[in-house]
Amino acid sequence: MALVKPLGDLPFVRANPALRAFVIGAWLGWQIESNWARPLLFAIYAVARPLASALLLVIMYSVITNGATQEPLFAFIFIGNALYIVVSSVVSGISWAVIDDREHYRVMKQLHTAPMSYYSYLIGRGVARVGIGLTSFVITMLVGVVFFQLPIALNTINWGLLILASIVGIIAMQGIGVILGAITMQLASNLWFLGEGTIAALYLFAGAIFPLDVLPEALQPFGMFYPVTYWIELSRRALLGANAPTFHAMGAIPSETLLLILTGMALFMAIASYIVYRLSLHRAKEMGRLDMETSF
Amino acid sequence: MDSAPAIKTENLGRIYKIRGPKKKGDQKELIALKDVTLEVPRGQLFGLLGPNGAGKTTLIKILCTLLLPTSGTAFVDGLNVATQSQDVRRQISMVSGGETSGFGLLTVEENLWMFARFYGLDNAVAKRRIAEMLEILGISDRARAKISDLSTGLRQKMNFVRGFLTDPNVVFLDEPTLGLDVTAARDVRTFVKQWMQDHPDRTLLLTTHYMAEADELCDRLAIIDKGQVLKDDTPTNLKHGLQQNAIFNLKVQPIGKKPQDNGRIEDVPGVQTVAVRDHAEFSEINLTLQDENVLPAVLTHLGGRGSSLIALEKHEPTLEDVFINLVGRRLDQDTHGQENGASE
Numbered sequence: 001m002a003l004v005k006p007l008g009d010l011p012f013v014r015a016n017p018a019l020r021a022f023v024i025g026a027w028l029g030w031q032i033e034s035n036w037a038r039p040l041l042f043a044i045y046a047v048a049r050p051l052a053s054a055l056l057l058v059i060m061y062s063v064i065t066n067g068a069t070q071e072p073l074f075a076f077i078f079i080g081n082a083l084y085i086v087v088s089s090v091v092s093g094i095s096w097a098v099i100d101d102r103e104h105y106r107v108m109k110q111l112h113t114a115p116m117s118y119y120s121y122l123i124g125r126g127v128a129r130v131g132i133g134l135t136s137f138v139i140t141m142l143v144g145v146v147f148f149q150l151p152i153a154l155n156t157i158n159w160g161l162l163i164l165a166s167i168v169g170i171i172a173m174q175g176i177g178v179i180l181g182a183i184t185m186q187l188a189s190n191l192w193f194l195g196e197g198t199i200a201a202l203y204l205f206a207g208a209i210f211p212l213d214v215l216p217e218a219l220q221p222f223g224m225f226y227p228v229t230y231w232i233e234l235s236r237r238a239l240l241g242a243n244a245p246t247f248h249a250m251g252a253i254p255s256e257t258l259l260l261i262l263t264g265m266a267l268f269m270a271i272a273s274y275i276v277y278r279l280s281l282h283r284a285k286e287m288g289r290l291d292m293e294t295s296f
Numbered sequence: 297m298d299s300a301p302a303i304k305t306e307n308l309g310r311i312y313k314i315r316g317p318k319k320k321g322d323q324k325e326l327i328a329l330k331d332v333t334l335e336v337p338r339g340q341l342f343g344l345l346g347p348n349g350a351g352k353t354t355l356i357k358i359l360c361t362l363l364l365p366t367s368g369t370a371f372v373d374g375l376n377v378a379t380q381s382q383d384v385r386r387q388i389s390m391v392s393g394g395e396t397s398g399f400g401l402l403t404v405e406e407n408l409w410m411f412a413r414f415y416g417l418d419n420a421v422a423k424r425r426i427a428e429m430l431e432i433l434g435i436s437d438r439a440r441a442k443i444s445d446l447s448t449g450l451r452q453k454m455n456f457v458r459g460f461l462t463d464p465n466v467v468f469l470d471e472p473t474l475g476l477d478v479t480a481a482r483d484v485r486t487f488v489k490q491w492m493q494d495h496p497d498r499t500l501l502l503t504t505h506y507m508a509e510a511d512e513l514c515d516r517l518a519i520i521d522k523g524q525v526l527k528d529d530t531p532t533n534l535k536h537g538l539q540q541n542a543i544f545n546l547k548v549q550p551i552g553k554k555p556q557d558n559g560r561i562e563d564v565p566g567v568q569t570v571a572v573r574d575h576a577e578f579s580e581i582n583l584t585l586q587d588e589n590v591l592p593a594v595l596t597h598l599g600g601r602g603s604s605l606i607a608l609e610k611h612e613p614t615l616e617d618v619f620i621n622l623v624g625r626r627l628d629q630d631t632h633g634q635e636n637g638a639s640e
Contacts, residue, residue: 009419017382017416024413030401035401104401108550110458113360114414120428285364288312288357 013151021116025124033128048087050136071246080208082140083232089133090198096176096193097125108291119277126174151243162238168266169231175269182280188294211248227265230258300374302499303336311369328354329523343514344503351523352503356470358552388466391459393474400444414461429457449480469502507615527620538613542588546581547607566590571620
């Protein structure tokens with residue numbers, strides 16, 4: 001993040017309201033997320049919380065399977081859960097940024113009278129959350145490899161697939177986050193729950209802790225139209241390589257096809273998020289909600 | 297664009313729909329602005345004077361692109377605020393009084409730097425201007441303090457730096473001295489006056505319900521109440537309109553014990569406007585009379601109601617008197633006649 005300040009000084013960044021909003025949003029997001037004045041809180045948030053959630057799953061799994069952590073299903077669940085930490089961090093983080101700006105810092109007036117793109121700024125705020133999410137993911141995975149012997153080695157990871165899928169996946173997640181943020185702009189109550197509630201509800205449809213085929217047929221389309229499902233599956237494959245489980249229906253689809261679907265969905269989410277954001281901004285200005293403070 | 301007025305509104309209207317507590321369709325309408333037509337030339341410090349709830353903040357929000365009008369049009373620097381909002385924002389800045397906002401975890405310097413970058417200012421220019429303006433406003437020693445550690449006055453001064461840092465063409469100050477102590481408010485007013493002197497081509501729109509502030513700062517004033525502009529002129533001309541009248545401030549005790557016995561003060565021939573403010577021990581009456589000769593009749597009337605006179609003062613017309621004359625109540629009463637409190 002130390003790079004952000006000089007990056008923001010590049011002439012083409014300074015001249016473009018969207019780019020400068022993105023860069024400054026990322027800088028600000030990092031300042032907020034890594035507020036080291038409260039290191040304990042940061043550690044709890046970034047490390048202890050995801051670890052606790054992973055360990056809870058391990059315990060549940062161990063009780064049910066009598067400690068069969070060497071089964072492919074264990075790696076499936078553990079990695080899926082760890083990846084979903086990133087999803088939760090990015091998606092709910094962006095909608096949370098809207099709440100933060102409006103209710104906590106009360107800077108909506110100042111931000112929306114400045115000549116910058118709040119849409120890009122939100123994406124920038126999301127980038128900081130990507131950093132937090134990835135940190136939590138890496139720590140959780142380290143615990144998985146060291147203590148539960150997950151079959152992952154640095155030299156067997158398909159880095160190309162992992163990085164490509166993650167870039168595309170994060171674009172999709174940012175899109176979902178901005179859509180939730182745009183909806184948050186309209187809400188006067190229950191706004192705190194929108195981001196986290198939605199992401200928690202979608203946890204069941206992402207193929208994170210169980211394959212989509214386990215779901216009733218009527219619910220499976222939710223997972224199929226959720227970009228995160230594809231990102232988790234691709235990342236899992238990239239991490240496990242030849243050890244990737246193939247016992248579920250999605251396991252039979254080639255990675256190239258999954259990547260193509262994910263790219264299409266990410267593109268759709270990026271476009272949809274911009275449209276939803278613009279509509280929501282217009283509506284908020286129409287209704288006088290842009291800088292409302294609800295004290296909820 | 298240069299020939300266009302800095303601010304122009306034509307029949308600007310804004311209605312808020314307020315949802316009822318129960319049914320979804322149960323909506324009420326609140327008219328915040330009604331047919332507001334204004335023109336502010338470049339280089340003017342223009343004031344909007346009105347009580348709480350008059351529509352001042354609503355007007356500023358529309359001009360700052362935070363709110364869409366329900367009807368009419370508004371232009372800032374020749375740009376339509378509804379359709380060219382991004383272009384408008386390049387020309388303006390806004391500072392609101394009584395704000396406790398800000399990214400509390402950032403330092404004053406960081407917060408200002410961030411906003412300077414939002415406006416596309418070069419890093420070196422931003423830093424130089426921040427240092428200069430913090431010095432001017434006397435808070436350079438707090439540059440590295442976290443915003444959350446600042447008092448209201450210091451935070452407001454920092455907001456001022458933010459507002460002027462980007463060298464805007466049009467500045468909107470919404471109740472800029474609200475909640476400030478006397479010294480901080482004076483510093484802010486001094487800064488505003490100096491800035492206008494140093495930048496004669498820039499325009500500043502100020503809303504206030506402090507008449508002394510409006511009188512001291514503004515080149516021109518619009519008096520606004522219940523969403524309508526009632527009069528728009530220089531402070532001198534506004535007061536001059538009352539010059540031929542006699543204006544008195546009376547303190548009486550008690551008032552209103554037998555209000556029905558001999559009618560209202562307003563009914564006394566020659567009384568133009570009456571504004572009463574009740575205090576614990578006495579009532580204060582602002583009277584505008586046709587001329588001094590009406591006063592004996594008013595005093596007789598008050599005596600008839602059982603009121604005894606504590607003090608009587610004749611004074612030159614103030615903006616408060618102008619306001620009372622136009623609206624029929626004091627400036628420190630909101631649109632419902634309550635003393636302050638209500639928001640816009």
